[in-house]
Amino acid sequence: MSVLARTIDVTRRYGGVLALDRVSLEIRAGELVGLLGPNGAGKSTLINLFVGLRRPTSGTVELLGGSPSDPLVRRGIGVTPQETGLPEALRVGEVVGFVTSHYPKARPKGELLERFGLADLDRRQIGGLSGGQKRRLAVALAFAGEPRLVFLDEPTTGLDVEARRTLWDGIRAFHEDGGTVLLTSHYLEEIEALAQRVIVVAQGRVLADDTVRAVRDMVGVQRVSLTAAALPELPGVLSSERDGERTHLMTADADHLVVALVSSGTPFTGLEIRPTSLEEAFLHLTAPEPVTA
Template sequence: MTTPTPSDHLPVLASASHVVKRFGGATAVDGVSLNIHSGEAVGLLGPNGAGKSTLIGLLCGLRRADAGEVRLFGRNPLDPSARLRLGSTPQATSVPQTLRVSETVDFVAAHYPDPIPTAELLSDFGLDGMAAKQCGGLSGGQQRRLLVALALVGRPELVILDEPTTGLDVEARDTLWRLLRTYRNAGGTLLITSHYLEEIQALAGRVVVMDKGSVIADGTVDEIRSHVTLTKVSFRTELPASSFGSLPHTVGVETHDDGRVTIVTADGDATVRALVLEDLAVRSLEVHAASLEEAFKALTGEHPVRTIGQEQS
């Protein structure tokens, strides 16, 4: 039975219903059903080849589904009137090499009824000093900033970004995060894929995990984390890390440059009890819940999973 969430009562801006997409004999998207509600910030995670970019291409009208139905603002995504309310940055998009930065923004802005003024947009993205520069002369990080700026120029209701901070340094990434939060705080809806789990944790309230073309988990960041009962038990010790590999429920043992050892375990309580009962010489013991990254690795690894919010009653 599906557990209702507050967003279930909000309008659906984009949806996929039992969608299948094949390339030759390979199935890239395999029966995916997904709704993106107004006001949500959704992070789409998955390993390379999971089907994330293909799903985004379907939602943006860049590809046609082989089966199932895709809707964007209640219409076929191939309908230009639906895409008028969408801003997007596909992963493989490139900037026009010979156009000037301001010309590029002006050109894209001309497709929308009420675009953000070019000078304002470039200033927000730290590109105002490059307005007269050819796009091909921008660094890779500057080009990524420009592409995300172009996704926002039309004041879209929904923004879909595929790996938006690839190539950005920390300062530029933080600036982009700030701008995306501002967009969200103004009521915008965001769907973002990223290999940086910190980015999803910083921007998204909901996380959808894909693997091998299917959605394997869908929930809040905390739900995804709790979905796999992994715990990190960290401590200092003079013993070799191999001393802890046989403890009950151990998934893995990590060593750190500062001399700490961390046990990744499926049962933190049992691991701590074993450390005490076996009188292993440890000190400065700390216990932490699994991070989003650890949950993601477990969900897309060999461990069996169930889908959050879709448990059978």
């Protein structure tokens, strides 16, 4: 697959703050990539470098075979930043028409609005939209110019479940048509549902870059869930969480833990063992290292 965007040993500083630290990665054609990291990890900085809103302090950023600072190169991408401002007095259809007029090839307005669940809002003024409707429109505009590559920074923030699913369908449809997507999200189930590849960043560095399954498996832990009135001290428990009558135990050796549980004679029901979730793997990977004396 051809490389549509890449960073080569990129560092970005804001004064004394190191936002990205010698980051090298590639986004290849046809990929749907999830970019994960805690607040301040460098996710938005990375997207801003790719789309030409920032320049690296050192290193190289390439976009569609050229430079992100070239307006002609940027015609081939679509972007939805974390925050967008749309003219309140204009109608939805007018905003879409204005944006699409800047591209030599654009997606038909009706098709674009339909894909993102906005067809019935064509004549509505922006000022009369809900926050969720404005967010859906902002995401739809990223796809207006038939882009090869789309960057979505927290695209579903503030949306209810139904609206989020509608956007997921629109993103999936673009990807299935051969489009490439890089998105960030605080909803890890969103990344798990959409992405084929996951990049985890923290403190400005890439901690993991692989498939969703491989990133989950990196931490080498399993989740053991059961219902019990009380539990004895069990070997290999990395963490535990109580959820109503259910207890969830994280362990690197589920077999050993279950043998010890049975041997203890503790009554329990509803035993369930499953691999760690992407959220659990993310928290493990990005957890601060303990300070040693």
